[in-house]
Amino acid sequence: xxxxxxxxxxxxxxxxxxxxxxxxxxxxxxxxxxxxxxxxxxxxxxxxxxxxxxxxxxxxxxxxxxxxxxxxxxxxxxxxxxxxxxxxxxxxxxxxxxxxxxxxxxxxxxxxxx
Numbered sequence: 723x724x725x726x727x728x729x730x731x732x733x734x735x736x737x738x739x740x741x742x743x744x745x746x747x748x749x750x751x752x753x754x755x756x757x758x759x760x761x762x763x764x765x766x767x768x769x770x771x772x773x774x775x776x777x778x779x780x781x782x783x784x785x786x787x788x789x790x791x792x793x794x795x796x797x798x799x800x801x802x803x804x805x806x807x808x809x810x811x812x813x814x815x816x817x818x819x820x821x822x823x824x825x826x827x828x829x830x831x832x833x834x835x836x
Contacts, residue, residue: 757783759829780810
């Protein structure tokens with residue numbers, strides 16, 4: 723290609739086409755029904771984010787205010803950070819067994835072998 727020529731690239735969209743809104747599905751569907759703690763069946767996921775471990779527990783079927791209150795008590799007992807997003811509680815670090823003990827005391831159940 724010589725220096726004096728320009729490339730003519732056509733991408734396929736024009737300004738007059740308008741914009742389309744793309745609806746992306748959520749990572750996890752939050753159920754509309756609210757369950758008491760003994761009717762929950764929770765399980766764990768372990769993810770790596772920026773080289774650090776994150777323990778995920780869920781799915782929770784309870785109001786956000788109750789879930790945040792439960793999250794705050796667990797974080798205080800463990801001394802770690804965390805968040806509640808899309809029906810899942812996220813905790814910093816690999817603390818699966820410690821979280822399980824606290825949630826069982828609160829009355830939650832887990833899937834077998836989790």
